[in-house]
Amino acid sequence: MNRPxxxxxxxxxxxxxxxxxxxxxxxxxxxxxxxxxxxxxNSRSGVSYRPWFEGGQMPLIRRVPKFGFHSPHRxxxxxxxxxxxxxxxxxxxxxDGKVNPEVLYSVGAVSKKSEPIKILGNGALxxxxxxxxxxxxxSAVQKIEAAGGRAExxxxxxx
Numbered sequence: 001m002n003r004p005x006x007x008x009x010x011x012x013x014x015x016x017x018x019x020x021x022x023x024x025x026x027x028x029x030x031x032x033x034x035x036x037x038x039x040x041x042n043s044r045s046g047v048s049y050r051p052w053f054e055g056g057q058m059p060l061i062r063r064v065p066k067f068g069f070h071s072p073h074r075x076x077x078x079x080x081x082x083x084x085x086x087x088x089x090x091x092x093x094x095x096d097g098k099v100n101p102e103v104l105y106s107v108g109a110v111s112k113k114s115e116p117i118k119i120l121g122n123g124a125l126x127x128x129x130x131x132x133x134x135x136x137x138x139s140a141v142q143k144i145e146a147a148g149g150r151a152e153x154x155x156x157x158x159x
Contacts, residue, residue: 078110083123099131116156
């Protein structure tokens, strides 16, 4: 049984190719224009253009229509509906009927701890809860107070 020696190891046939040496004379097959073509911007030395340059075509950023206004001070709220609060209260998730952002985060009603929370009035509420969050809709406040609870707004700065 013949074992190959380290000195006789070779790359498989066809797996290696010689580098294309450009601009090294006519005998190389890549002399003359050195594969750059005749005239034009890219045939010159020192050519460079930005990656987003579209060859003089109207750039994408100028072709796309721009309209509307996006406020830099917009507050993105995590939304919790009153029907979610009712389900959680029925499951006994709120101790003493007190609800605040930390409690809502711990029971999984909101996914981010730092995001301000707004209670919306979708659904029905029977449980008597004292809710302290960043914002309420009018219908949510009405439903909370109709159930004998209290809706208290806290400032967004003290998240």
